[in-house]
Amino acid sequence: MDKxxxxxxxxxxxxxxxxxxLNLGLFFQKSRENIGIKSIxxxxxxxxxxxxxxxxxxxxxxxxxxLTIFRLLKILGLNENDxxxxxxxxxxxxxxxxxxxxxxxxxxxxxxxxxxxxxxEFAQEINDVSMLRIFQTLVFCGVxxxxxxxxxxxxxxxxxxxxxxxxxxxxxxxxxxxxxxESRNSPEQRYVITEEGKRVV
Numbered sequence: 001m002d003k004x005x006x007x008x009x010x011x012x013x014x015x016x017x018x019x020x021x022l023n024l025g026l027f028f029q030k031s032r033e034n035i036g037i038k039s040i041x042x043x044x045x046x047x048x049x050x051x052x053x054x055x056x057x058x059x060x061x062x063x064x065x066x067l068t069i070f071r072l073l074k075i076l077g078l079n080e081n082d083x084x085x086x087x088x089x090x091x092x093x094x095x096x097x098x099x100x101x102x103x104x105x106x107x108x109x110x111x112x113x114x115x116x117x118x119x120x121e122f123a124q125e126i127n128d129v130s131m132l133r134i135f136q137t138l139v140f141c142g143v144x145x146x147x148x149x150x151x152x153x154x155x156x157x158x159x160x161x162x163x164x165x166x167x168x169x170x171x172x173x174x175x176x177x178x179x180x181x182e183s184r185n186s187p188e189q190r191y192v193i194t195e196e197g198k199r200v201v
Contacts (some may be wrong), residue, residue, distance in 0.1 A: 017061070024069075025060035031076040032058075034099035035106050036136040041066070045142030046193065046201060047075055065102045075201075077105030107131045113200040117173055126169070134170050138197045141176050144190035167191065175200060 037043050039140040056062035057072075064072070082098045107128050109144055114131075115123035126134075133154065140153050147167075148158050156162040170176045175197030179190040193201075 021063070022060035023086075024064075024083075025058045027083060028072060028076070029058040030086075030099070031082075031102055034102050035077060036103075036132060037139050042139050042142055042156060046139045077102040077107065082139065090158075103132060104128075106135055110135050110200060113174070114169075128171070132167070133166055135201060137167055137170050138175055138193050138201050141170075141191050141193045141197075144192040146180050146190055150191065170197065 019083050023092050032040075032043055040055050040058060041051050043049075044051045053062070055066075057064050059201050069083070070080075078098065078101070080145075083099065086098055111123045111126070114126065122181060136154070137150060140150060145153075147163050150167060151162055154162075154166055157168065167176065171178075171191075174194055177194050178184065179192060180186050180188060183189070
C-alpha cells in the first residue's frame with residue numbers, strides 16, 4: 001500500500017468516525033428533547049454528569065464508553081435497537097416511532113414506581129400526560145426551582161391549581177421536597193428532587 005492510499009484511507013476513517021460521533025450526539029439530543037427535558041443542564045444535574053461532559057456527548061465532541069452509552073439509553077427509555085435504527089435510518093417516521101417509544105417507556109417506568117407506593121389501581125388512574133409531567137418535574141428540579149419557574153417550564157399560568165397538578169403528586173411521594181418546609185408559603189420557597197426521586201427517574 002503506497003503512502004497516498006494509506007493517507008486517503010486514514011482520512012476516510014476519521015471522517016466516518018466523526019460522522020458517527022455527530023449522529024450519536026444528535027441521537028442523545030433528540031431523545032432527551034423527546035421525553036420533555038429541555039436543557040442539557042437539567043439532564044446533567046439529575047443524572048450525575050457535569051454540564052460540560054454531557055454537552056460534549058450531544059455535540060459529538062466526546063467518545064462515551066459503551067457503558068455510558070448503555071446507561072444513557074436506559075435513562076432515556078430506549079435500547080440499542082433504537083440507537084441503531086436512528087443512526088442507520090434518518091427518516092422521520094422511524095424517528096417519530098423511537099420518540100413515542102421513549103415517552104411510553106418512561107411513563108410506564110414511573111407508573112411502576114407509583115404503583116409500588118400507592119398501589120396499581122391508583123397508578124393506573126394517573127393519565128399519561130400527568131405521569132410524564134411528574135417525570136419532567138423531577139428532572140427540572142435537579143436544582144432547586146421556584147413555583148413560578150416550574151410552571152413556566154411547562155408554559156402554564158402561575159396558579160395554585162396548576163402547581164398542584166404539576167407538582168402535588170411528586171411532593172406527596174417525597175420525590176421532591178421544599179427547601180424551606182417550615183415556611184411553606186415563603187416567597188423564597190424552592191423545590192428540589194430528593195434522593196428517592198433520583199432513584200425513580
